[in-house]
Amino acid sequence: MPSSLHSRVIDDVGLAVIDGRTPAGTVLHSDDLARSQGVSRSVVREVVRVLAAMGLVESVKRIGIRVLPAARWNVYDPTVIRWRLSGAGKGAQLRSLSELRSSVEPMAAELAAQHCPAAASAELMAVAAQMRTAGRAGDLAHFLELDILFHRLVLHGSGNEMFARLDEPIAAVLSGRTELGLMPTNPHETALQWHVDVADAIQGGHPAKARAAMELIMRRTISEVEPSWADTPRPYSA
Template sequence: MPSSLHNRVVDSLGRRIAEGELAAGTVMRAESLERELGVSRSVVREAIRVLQSIGLVESVKRVGVRVLPMAEWNVFDPQLIGWRLAGSGQGAQLRSLTELRSAIEPMAAELAASVAPQDISAELMAVAARMRSIGRAGDLDAFLELDIHYHRLVLRASGNEMFAKLDEAIGAVLTGRTELGLMPTHPHEDALQLHVDVADAIQGGHPMRAREAMDLIMRRTIAEVESVWSATPRLYF
């Protein structure tokens, strides 16, 4: 099965569901999808399995494939996050992930300052220094890669395996923010310094300093992007 065909079908259906074009309760038939998308039954079947794993659809015997309500979705799945960021759900998705980060990352930084192994804290400090250099140079692609690595290291350094598993979701929102043009070409010096401050506090074993510096990063992030979601209603399940 050509992976490009498989990915195209997953992406097409996933985006339409995330966008609401295929609303909850909509029933799709495999043979109709074959004709519409111009692919084989096996490609459709494998794509549906991926969508099922994200909680977007369910297979119902003698009925077809039914689109599930948002309450059933795995909202932490990176693909789903990407689809929502690319569509009309952009504001709600960006707000939810930014608020999640604001709740988790300061705590992760505090824990890391108490328990992080020396090799991880040293790597974090090196990445923070590199971020400052690359940020000043205006290389957004390289900066994004470092930024994702930095925040993954903080989560990992916390020693909390559940925090660490949020790395893909946080990576997805950092990527989305850059792709949506919500990052300045040259990150602010204050933001660059705060990343160094967090790393320094973690390496030096200062939990409250680490937490406070990370909290400032998160508050700055909210201030920079909250205009995207200011008119977006909240979702209640």
């Protein structure tokens, strides 16, 4: 099937679940979806398979396609993150990922200073320098690409495979922050320097300095985006 058609139907159905237009407990039927989306039942089956992998729906024999509650969603899936950032839940999504980052990334930087291969730490240092140039120039598109690469290198450099798997969710929230206009046109000079400090500490093998510099980055990040979730209640699921 054409990938554009596949993606369009996934977005239509998935977004409707995420933003609550199709609430949890709703039962959908393949024939109805095929008719409303103007696609074949084979396309619907593939779409349902993808959405089920995200935890948004489940197929129930002789009943239909049941929409699942938010507690069942795969909240680490980059597409789910993108959908949440595009709707009313963007504040809660930014808060959750920002808090996750502030917990994980300082430890990842500390570990990277102990375990990151020399070639990767040299690349990290080069990326930090390029970020400074792009940030000063106000080139946010290029800065975003470099920022994603910087944090990916730190996570992978930690040598912790579970930290490394967070690279896509963190890339998604970095992109979302820029797309939502929550990035200053010119990143703060101090923040640019902290990225250089992280890279320098990792390359030099200084775990405590790497952690401390990354903690400064995370604290500033939270202070800049915190207004977006100021009035958003926290969910609780036991």
